[in-house]
Amino acid sequence: MSALKIKKGATSHSAYNLRPNFSDVVERHTLAVLVENEPGVLARVIGLFSGRGYNIDSLTVAEVDHTGHLSRITIVTSGTPQVIEQIKAQLGRIISVHDVHDLTVEGASVERELAMFKVAGKGDHRVEALRLADIFRANVVDSTLESFIFEITGAPEKIDAFADLMRPLGLIEVARTGVAALSRGD
């Protein structure tokens, strides 16, 4: 567990706010959900969202602790504060879920996403694409005479911005990993 910097048993104290505010403003929250790495666990989490009508803006999952059989699911979701509280409480109810952390409210956090962009073009467009990729610190990971694949890492907003710039330059395919996030400090 130490590798994850998440205190054991923190769920009932940190993630749930039993006295939430009830504004109607839709907020975007990033949740880190630590789950038992067992068959069907992702279906439990996704089924909860579809069954109760919650939004998933992005979702990533991978094993993070092999000996402890734990996977970390990072979910970016949106809803009113009441809905966000419900999502956290409902996630906490799933038996395979060990901990739920709302990185958006539990202090500062860092969010990163990796994306690959395939951009096809000739002449000036090709040069301009390379120049912009350099500014965004995107790497070329594949190249033909008429296309590049760029790899870029950053906050989702940075990737959105890069996509907006590449579109007129011949963007033909995008693959994004979804958000991985960690809280800052200890």
Place this chain on the structure above:
Amino acid sequence: MKRQMTGAKMIVQALIDQGVDTVFGYPGGAVLPIYDEVFQQNSIKHILVRHEQGAVHAAEGYARSTGKPGVALVTSGPGATNAVTGLTDALMDSIPIIVLTGQVPTFMIGSDAFQEADTVGITRPCTKHNWLVKETDKLSSVVHEAFHVATSGRPGPVLIDIPKDVQFATGIYTPKTTSTSHYQPQVKGDLEEITELVAAIEKAKRPVFYTGGGVINSGPAASQLLRELVEATGFPITSTLMGLGCYPASGDKWLGMLGMHGLYEANMAMHGCDLMINIGARFDDRITGVIDSFSPKSKKAHIDIDASSINKVIRVDIPILGDVAHVLEDLLKIWKSRGRKTNSEAVAKWWKQIEEWRSVDCLKFEQKGKVIKPQYALSRLEALTKDHDRYICTEVGQHQMWAAQYLGFEDPNRWMTSGGLGTMGYGFPASIGVQMAHPDATVINVAGEASWLMNMQEMGTAMQYNLPVKQFILNNERLGMVRQWQELLHGERYSQSWSESLPDFVKLAEAFGAKGILCSDPDDLDDAIMEMLNHDGPVIFDCLVEKHENCFPMIPSGKAHNEMLMGDADTQNAIDAKGSVLV
């Protein structure tokens, strides 16, 4: 010492170690090894039902009436899919049951094998948790974990799917130990929040206790502590359908059930209170009516073991996450240590107001003429059985609401009804489960003829095990509640809400070898009920009642607690367009 045994034997051994005495089930190809082990032992009684849905409802009835988890054993494919309604019912009403399903052998999973279904996939949303066990070595520890999960925290149904090759294979049995599971729900409430509730209790002028099934699920100690708290504070108490019996109906602080078909005084008290203390209830839509006008002036406290129930529907001021018994114990301790204070003068005034509401006598009815009113039938059933060691089950519909209104419950675990899911066909198999757990008690299933027909095959089970369950059918030859809504909402167009070609229930009883009683005259009713009670064996009681009786009081859809309909005279245009989309 490590014990080697087959997976099938492990299942039986684990059930024995968990203290299981009764299993409700139905065999099939994928559970034959387990049934072979069931055959070779005498510790566990197996009750052969006639349909898997019946097995699950029977397990629910067993669980609700004992406080112990119920167990059902069914085969793969159709066996498992037939269990789905019961699982969903148990999930909605927080009933601890363990359902064991057979599965095709591991090497055939995914091949669309005979009687294969994706059981864990299908039941994932209708169980608290489920497992597909692919290794025999893990089987026994999963069974022990399943009992822990089903009974800890907010109870609920769990399912274990066991492939046939896992049942045949040999592995090492893990005995029951104290749980090492990471699932350990918080039971103690936050003392600061509890103290805040105590302060609110001390100041309240118009308080009301709003209790629910959580009190009963918390165990007998919770009901005991609740009774102590109510007597000591002198506050009025109401309860949801699920909570009936946690406070005695004969108690003078009892307002009766609240909600859509709740009592006038209970709903008015909820609407007008200044402190609402929700203990183990969940602000269900049958309780709240329209949310915007729900108890507008009250401070609300909510004690619940499930964090997702708090602030889900109604915003509360004092949230307390914890088990009812644990929280009430701390609450009483703190309240006593602070001098047992209440605002008794204001509360006395509140009671005067409540007495005025009570004097409306919202359940009054007049039995005249030669047709039995359903209210009269239940009043007589209550009068003639209230001194019995009595357990009541119901089906779903008008009869269920009348039973909740006209029968009195003095103790918890005496009332088995499908609240959240509203499952027609629940009551009869549930009564079989109850009678198995309480062989000498009077077990009555108050039913409507339409609901009862949904699981009537269980007459075979009742006869096979000589379970003297009394099926008290209020027969109006209608789907009464559907008919009532069509009258109120759909211009009296009674689409498909009556039953032609009903069976002759007396002959039906006789066909199974049971006793049938027909009663249509109010003057014969008492004698007929006594005949039912005195018969040692299953009885189908066909009570022909008024066909067009409506169930009142009623909070119409889209209305608030203080806008109840009290009788047929009030029903003109009672539901507006906005309300008519609600269920």
